[in-house]
Amino acid sequence: MKSIHLAPENVSDLIRHLQTLGKVFAPHPKGDTSFSFETVSDPDSVVLDYNRTLQSIKKYFLPPRERLMSYSMETNQYEKEEISAEPRIFLGVHSYDMQAVLKLDFNFGQGNPELNYLKRRENCSFIGVSFTPDDYHFSQSVGIPVEDLKGFDLFFRKHESGYTVFVVTKKGEELLQDFSSLSDTGFESDISYEFSTQLSINYNRLPELFNHVWDSPVWEEVSRNCVGCGTCNLVCPTCYCFNVEDNVELSLKTGTRDRHWDGCMLNSFAAVAGGENFRESYAERQRHRIYRKFKYISDVTGEPWCVGCGRCIASCTAGISIVEIVNKLKDEYEQTRLIKSTNKQERASVESSM
Amino acid sequence: MVDTTLVRKAMSELAYQDQNPMELYYPEIAEITKVNQFTELEKWYEITLPNGRDLGHQPGQFVQVSLFGVGEAPISITSSPTKKSAFELCVRNVGMLTDKLHLLDVGSNLGIRGPFGKGFNIDAFRGKDVLIVGGGIGIVPLRSLINYIIDNRQEFGRLIICYGAKSPKELLFADELKLWESDPEIEYHVTVDNIIPEWKGHVGVITTLFPNIELDLENTIAAVVGPPIMYKFVLMALKTKQLPDENIYLSLERRMKCGVGKCGHCQINQSYVCQEGPVYHYPDIKNLPEAI
Numbered sequence: 001m002k003s004i005h006l007a008p009e010n011v012s013d014l015i016r017h018l019q020t021l022g023k024v025f026a027p028h029p030k031g032d033t034s035f036s037f038e039t040v041s042d043p044d045s046v047v048l049d050y051n052r053t054l055q056s057i058k059k060y061f062l063p064p065r066e067r068l069m070s071y072s073m074e075t076n077q078y079e080k081e082e083i084s085a086e087p088r089i090f091l092g093v094h095s096y097d098m099q100a101v102l103k104l105d106f107n108f109g110q111g112n113p114e115l116n117y118l119k120r121r122e123n124c125s126f127i128g129v130s131f132t133p134d135d136y137h138f139s140q141s142v143g144i145p146v147e148d149l150k151g152f153d154l155f156f157r158k159h160e161s162g163y164t165v166f167v168v169t170k171k172g173e174e175l176l177q178d179f180s181s182l183s184d185t186g187f188e189s190d191i192s193y194e195f196s197t198q199l200s201i202n203y204n205r206l207p208e209l210f211n212h213v214w215d216s217p218v219w220e221e222v223s224r225n226c227v228g229c230g231t232c233n234l235v236c237p238t239c240y241c242f243n244v245e246d247n248v249e250l251s252l253k254t255g256t257r258d259r260h261w262d263g264c265m266l267n268s269f270a271a272v273a274g275g276e277n278f279r280e281s282y283a284e285r286q287r288h289r290i291y292r293k294f295k296y297i298s299d300v301t302g303e304p305w306c307v308g309c310g311r312c313i314a315s316c317t318a319g320i321s322i323v324e325i326v327n328k329l330k331d332e333y334e335q336t337r338l339i340k341s342t343n344k345q346e347r348a349s350v351e352s353s354m
Numbered sequence: 355m356v357d358t359t360l361v362r363k364a365m366s367e368l369a370y371q372d373q374n375p376m377e378l379y380y381p382e383i384a385e386i387t388k389v390n391q392f393t394e395l396e397k398w399y400e401i402t403l404p405n406g407r408d409l410g411h412q413p414g415q416f417v418q419v420s421l422f423g424v425g426e427a428p429i430s431i432t433s434s435p436t437k438k439s440a441f442e443l444c445v446r447n448v449g450m451l452t453d454k455l456h457l458l459d460v461g462s463n464l465g466i467r468g469p470f471g472k473g474f475n476i477d478a479f480r481g482k483d484v485l486i487v488g489g490g491i492g493i494v495p496l497r498s499l500i501n502y503i504i505d506n507r508q509e510f511g512r513l514i515i516c517y518g519a520k521s522p523k524e525l526l527f528a529d530e531l532k533l534w535e536s537d538p539e540i541e542y543h544v545t546v547d548n549i550i551p552e553w554k555g556h557v558g559v560i561t562t563l564f565p566n567i568e569l570d571l572e573n574t575i576a577a578v579v580g581p582p583i584m585y586k587f588v589l590m591a592l593k594t595k596q597l598p599d600e601n602i603y604l605s606l607e608r609r610m611k612c613g614v615g616k617c618g619h620c621q622i623n624q625s626y627v628c629q630e631g632p633v634y635h636y637p638d639i640k641n642l643p644e645a646i
Contacts, residue, residue, distance in 0.1 A: 068380075069379070069380065071422040072422075076383050076463040077383075078422070080377070080380060108616070111615045111616075112378055113375040113376060114375060114614075115375040115378070118375040214643055240616075243617070243619075244379070244612070244617070245425060246424055246425045252423075255422060255423045257379075257422075259379075262611075269609070269619060270608065270619065272609045273450075274446075274449070278608060278644065295624070296623065297624075
């Protein structure tokens, strides 16, 4: 792997160069405190130093709202939606969001591989950038370091005098071809990034922990303030559940079938016609969300399905934290295990003295 | 512990491999060719696919029925795979789609995707006595299995049907029930919760039928379908009769949108009902706390 120096004043030039190769998407400031991935029109408005975007780049592969077909209700004929696979370059992606895309690749590629998603994933290049972890990031705890290069074609390491660009793939090398404002750097030593928020259990042991905490009182406790708004689902880069609905034109002659993001924290998510709701309480729904992140899919893939971006914590209006939930589950489990083993020892000593 | 780097490698290869992605969400336009209003709430349909193509389903599978302008809903197939060139649905009017569906008559079009999910494992039933336990509209998917057995009678042992409904008025497939009752090859038991004066039969919940039925335990396979509340009690009663768990198959209902294992609505713990169900071998789900 090659590494090259990119001076801060040359970043806009590089973006202009990338724009000749494909449509470029990058983080932009949104309001006073937020950031958002947008199509780049003015390279100078791109911000590469940001904590997190409101939505991950998931929205480009699984759009929040997507038309599946248009139909006529008179003739019962429908037209399929064409999905284009134009070259797209995603610049300024954090490692956890890149990992989230690779996880979605698994979800949409396994079983019945889904055309809509996989088509949108074609012809994409990814340029990562390092970040300074804030109070909500905990990606290191789920096995994703700041400089996890997997999935990236290029990776920008930010330092005081600009960026060190790591050329990760051949595709990345091609992205830089004919761009001259780069200078060679020597071999750089590693940077350590401090995460103030961490899981108190190694992520390798999470599936094991989740074998034991189904009936934990922690679920009720942490769900007491939950209002079931589903924001945690909507901002999660690995949540991909969706709803499908028909929307009819005012003429009542034509309509569309659209899919949109859904959330397992919403009350109606597991409700069926006839009145049965298979996950009625907040605690049941919270448990399902957390098991999806650390157990169900992890048992198949060997990886946590949470990437530690901290979005659900930062966005929760009730102050619920996935890190706190996991840490409480671990503490509670260890305590009950301790009580059980103490009881056992006591029983054993009583029995042996009899 | 799985080597995560290996998994990641496999995952990313999967992404770039472009392994023949599929158009999963487009229905085939079919036609309603027969209709019969069974009860106030339940209507029966015969559906014919373009060119009379065979649906090719297994008893217990479902289709996604699609009405443009309304949406889609998962509906159990009630006809036996032995019926070719058309298939049948029996639909209770309880939701938005079924409400609109009930307005349709012969000649109307609707969209069909599927068949989806796993049906009853016929091989496990073959050569065995079959105990059918159907509560309410649970009889709808079971009828597919029943008629398959009737059409291949020599391949199966005893056919014992236990059917329970809230009231005599809610019993479905009235004409066929008479045939089952009079068929010497079928042991037919029926019960209702609420009686009307004309009712001369058994009264009580479905499990009250069991004490009068002798089972050859090792040689009996049970197929159970009913409302969510029914399973707990039927499973308890079958346990009391000492029928091994390995001999029980049941079908579970959940909310579904895609039918192809993507949308997430039908999950029972880690199991997608539209993929691994709706028919489950009981030992496979007895440790899933969200199942029963």
